[in-house]
Each structure stands twice: as structure tokens, then as C-alpha cells.
Amino acid sequence: MKKTFQILAILALGVCFAFSLPNKEGPKRVINVVIDAGHGGKDHGATYNEFTEKQITDAITSKIKALNNDKEVALYFTREGDEFTDINKRVTTVNTIKPDLMLSLHVNYNKLDEASGMEFFINKNGVNGEQSDMYAARLSDKFKDKGFKIRGVKTAPFWTLTKSEVPAVHIELGFLSNEIDRGYLTSDASQNEIAGIVTEFLNEIK
């Protein structure tokens, strides 16, 4: 009798584990994503007249938050609104949550105002390099399909990329110094389109 009970207990434990193991292949699973809106508070990032990088990244992040109605995509943020957030605090947030992906949003600036387009950065040499590369390629392809100019996926030793212990992609959404890019970066409709593309991508990778 005791033996039977032991066997049943072992079987029950096995069933529990079977259900608690994350099913990475199946279509139905919750994906956790940290959206890191670059800069904030006293750190304005790139600026052009009244436009600031911190405001653009915050606006797009808020739009992603509002558009995401997929219950299987859980979003987390490294800052709420216009607050200054130290780069180490951002990394700590990421490594505490341990999401499936960290997306860092930024806006570029160049003295040469003809420089334009989106750039995707990853840490290719990190333990999550391959997966970061896969996510960056998929997301950049989605933007390309919608007509955005893509400068490519590059590797960079950015602190948030090298210190995050999860797949991480840093996106430079466009150049605030370029007239065409500035047009879409600062337009409410285009910010909605960018947020929509990111939201759709997150829905697809879950």
C-alpha cells in the first residue's frame, strides 16, 4: 500500500513538472518583454528644436503599451513616464525580470543631416547573441516590409546589451537630424505605426 502511494506521488510529481515546463515550441505561451525607453528626466538624449529623444521613446513605448491587447505578451518597463533612470537600474530591472526579450528604444543624431534610417544593435558575442540576432533580423524585416529604411543589424558593446542576461535588441528608430526621419519620429500617426509594428512582432514571436 505504501509502495503504491509512493508510485502515485512520483507520478503526480511528474505530471506537475510536465505542466510547469515552459513549452517554447507551442504557439500558446506567455512571452515576457521589457521595453526600455531610452533616456528620460534630465537626460534628454538627442534633441532638435523642441523635439527630444526621451519624449519620442516614451511616446512610442506608451503606444506599444496601449496597443498590446495580447494577454500572452506581458510587458514590463524600465521607466514610467519622464523619469531619469540610471543605466545600471535599467539592467537590474531586466536581469530581475529575466524576460524573453529586452527591446531598447532610441533615436539617432548625426552632424551630417543626410544620415537616415533605422539601425538595430545586438551583442553578437554574448551568450544570447544568436537569439538576439534572430529577433533583430525579424523585427528589422518587418519594418523594411512597411517601407522603413534599414541601415542593418550591427553588433555594439552597449552597456544595456552586454550586461543584460537575456536576448536584447537596441533600436535606433531614425535620425532626429534628418528631415524625413524627423517627420516620422515626431508624427503621432507614424509613432502609432512604429508601435503597431513592434506590437505585431511581439505577438508573432510568442
Ligand SMILES: [Zn+2]
Ligand atoms: Zn539614445
